[in-house]
Amino acid sequence: MNRFEYERAGTLAEAIGAEGAFLAGGTNLLDLMKIGVQAPARLVDISRLPLTEIEPVEGGLRIGAMVRNSTLARDPQVLAKYPALAEALLSGASAQLRNAASTGGNVMQATRCSYYQDPLSPCNRRNPGSGCGALGGETRNHAVLGWTEGCIATHPSDMCVALAAYDAVVEISGPEGARSVAMAEFHPLPDAQGAGDAPLAAGEIITHIRLPDPGAMARHARYVKLRERTSFAFAIVSAAAALAVEDGRITQARLALGGVAARPWRCRTAEAALLGQPATIETFTRAAELALEGASPSGANEAKIRLARKIAIRALERAAAGTPERLPALPASLFAGDDNG
Amino acid sequence: MTFNLNLTINGTAQQIALDDPRVTLLDVLRERVGLTGTKKGCDRGQCGACTVLIDGQRMNACLALALSYDGAEITTIEGLAKGETLHPVQAAFVAHDGFQCGYCTPGQIMSAVGLIAEGEAGLDPERVREGMSGNLCRCAAYAGITEAVLEATREMSAQEGTSA
Ligand SMILES: Cc1cc2nc3c(=O)[nH]c(=O)nc-3n(C[C@H](O)[C@H](O)[C@H](O)COP(=O)(O)OP(=O)(O)OC[C@H]3O[C@@H](n4cnc5c(N)ncnc54)[C@H](O)[C@@H]3O)c2cc1C
Ligand code: SF4
Numbered sequence: 001m002n003r004f005e006y007e008r009a010g011t012l013a014e015a016i017g018a019e020g021a022f023l024a025g026g027t028n029l030l031d032l033m034k035i036g037v038q039a040p041a042r043l044v045d046i047s048r049l050p051l052t053e054i055e056p057v058e059g060g061l062r063i064g065a066m067v068r069n070s071t072l073a074r075d076p077q078v079l080a081k082y083p084a085l086a087e088a089l090l091s092g093a094s095a096q097l098r099n100a101a102s103t104g105g106n107v108m109q110a111t112r113c114s115y116y117q118d119p120l121s122p123c124n125r126r127n128p129g130s131g132c133g134a135l136g137g138e139t140r141n142h143a144v145l146g147w148t149e150g151c152i153a154t155h156p157s158d159m160c161v162a163l164a165a166y167d168a169v170v171e172i173s174g175p176e177g178a179r180s181v182a183m184a185e186f187h188p189l190p191d192a193q194g195a196g197d198a199p200l201a202a203g204e205i206i207t208h209i210r211l212p213d214p215g216a217m218a219r220h221a222r223y224v225k226l227r228e229r230t231s232f233a234f235a236i237v238s239a240a241a242a243l244a245v246e247d248g249r250i251t252q253a254r255l256a257l258g259g260v261a262a263r264p265w266r267c268r269t270a271e272a273a274l275l276g277q278p279a280t281i282e283t284f285t286r287a288a289e290l291a292l293e294g295a296s297p298s299g300a301n302e303a304k305i306r307l308a309r310k311i312a313i314r315a316l317e318r319a320a321a322g323t324p325e326r327l328p329a330l331p332a333s334l335f336a337g338d339d340n341g
Numbered sequence: 342m343t344f345n346l347n348l349t350i351n352g353t354a355q356q357i358a359l360d361d362p363r364v365t366l367l368d369v370l371r372e373r374v375g376l377t378g379t380k381k382g383c384d385r386g387q388c389g390a391c392t393v394l395i396d397g398q399r400m401n402a403c404l405a406l407a408l409s410y411d412g413a414e415i416t417t418i419e420g421l422a423k424g425e426t427l428h429p430v431q432a433a434f435v436a437h438d439g440f441q442c443g444y445c446t447p448g449q450i451m452s453a454v455g456l457i458a459e460g461e462a463g464l465d466p467e468r469v470r471e472g473m474s475g476n477l478c479r480c481a482a483y484a485g486i487t488e489a490v491l492e493a494t495r496e497m498s499a500q501e502g503t504s505a
């Protein structure tokens with residue numbers, strides 16, 4: 001690890017515009033510094049900033065960037081109104097990591113592309129212009145939507161997939177003032193040369209995530225995650241779904257996919273096609289087709305397209321069935337035993 | 342530049358002079374304080390061998406920058422027993438063969454202490470397994486570990502006079 005200067009920000013004003021990398025829980029940043037993928041000259045520790053509230057606000061909920069993943073997943077307001085967010089959080093990492101991981105750090109975590117993590121491989125994201133080491137390589141966790149030859153990486157967060165489905169907004173403060181961006185558009189898609197623009201300008205910090213009220217979708221929301229082992233593994237593909245159903249017809253629908261693109265993939269065409277339809281497997285199958293429209297393998301990962309369709313169908317089915325009173329023992333798992341397989 | 346790190350480790354306040362900001366909490370415990378019960382497996386958050394309690398919460402000491410936790414209360418495996426009397430989780434690991442080589446065991450036990458304090462898994466073996474999934478065991482003593490955690494949960498709730 002490179003030597004760095006360490007400074008603790010006492011106030012948000014001190015953090016904004018500070019030169020260096022923000023240290024929150026450190027579970028991603030320190031990991032990447034240990035393997036030489038990131039080497040900031042200065043760490044600005046933001047872990048003591050008073051961004052730790054989960055507060056009801058006009059029309060929804062506002063989550064501080066330093067709220068830990070475990071705290072967010074346990075929050076009664078989140079469990080009651082945004083259960084797919086709690087399920088997504090609980091399906092990610094381990095209990096120990098969730099106790100350290102912050103909301104802001106989870107949004108900003110780096111891709112798990114193994115070529116990005118290997119300083120000896122070319123990588124346009126780590127080293128612009130060097131090429132993409134993943135092309136033609138091991139692409140199990142790479143994109144099938146929104147990718148270019150410049151970069152085929154995916155964003156690894158589970159939390160962000162649920163946030164995108166819930167229409168969350170990222171609140172940012174910076175030297176130039178404050179701005180807000182929809183979660184579903186926050187992470188840039190790659191361009192022909194590489195990873196695309198950085199989501200934050202220098203000195204900008206995520207302060208909060210704002211969640212609008214889900215209304216009638218509150219108790220019809222689920223997260224489903226396919227992974228190589230049932231717990232403590234990143235998603236191969238995942239889906240967050242939320243529905244409102246009246247008299248057997250879908251009146252509101254949300255669907256977002258994880259593990260398929262450089263951002264959580266909000267499926268607006270599929271959502272539109274669900275409206276007014278009966279909540280049946282046929283409807284969900286059609287929606288899943290639309291959700292993966294335009295998907296193409298970025299390597300030997302064509303199977304992910306079929307898997308993503310199936311996971312989308314399963315998430316919609318589970319959402320239609322209603323969120324269980326208590327989340328299953330194995331959150332987001334296909335083996336959770338809370339439906340017919 | 343020297344940093345003065347204040348930690349309360351297993352109930353004892355300590356001041357540790359750090360000449361380098363890069364040190365993790367795991368390396369502070371093992372290399373500077375001489376508490377080698379906490380183990381280093383992967384050093385990357387993937388195995389749980391380094392699990393300690395920080396202000397009562399189980400975390401991976403290998404991904405905790407020590408300076409970031411200045412002022413915190415740390416509990417390690419060395420802080421569990423009261424004299425010769427094992428903590429109920431330690432006793433249950435012995436009684437249920439919750440280990441073979443023992444390398445993962447301090448982390449498993451600290452994680453179990455955290456899990457039981459969280460109070461969400463109760464006596465559901467599936468929730469215990471899920472809640473312990475951040476701790477890998479190369480000897481695959483998982484069956485014994487699950488039994489031990491369930492037993493300790495029962496024992497500790499009996500001691501408290503409440504039901505789990
Ligand atoms: C073994 C392992 C398994 C994991 N499994 C999963 C999984 O299954 N699913 C999943 O979703 N995640 C998983 N994770 C990732 C984990 O969720 C992230 O590491 C964590 O959320 C990062 O949060 P942090 O607070 O520790 O961030 P840090 O490591 O402190 O920071 C990460 C990045 O975000 C920046 N940053 C932090 N806060 C802010 C802010 N407020 N504003 C602007 N920038 C900021 C930092 O500068 C840094 O670049 C796993 C991690 C590990 C180590
Ligand atoms: S996929 Fe993106 S992150 Fe991975 S090696 Fe290629 S450019 Fe780098």
Ligand code: FES
Pocket residue numbers: 380381382383384385386387388389390391392401402403404
């Ligand atoms: S040594 Fe910390 S998780 Fe493996």
Ligand code: FES
Pocket residue numbers: 439440441442443444445446477478479480481482
């Ligand atoms: S007892 Fe050997 S690794 Fe767990």
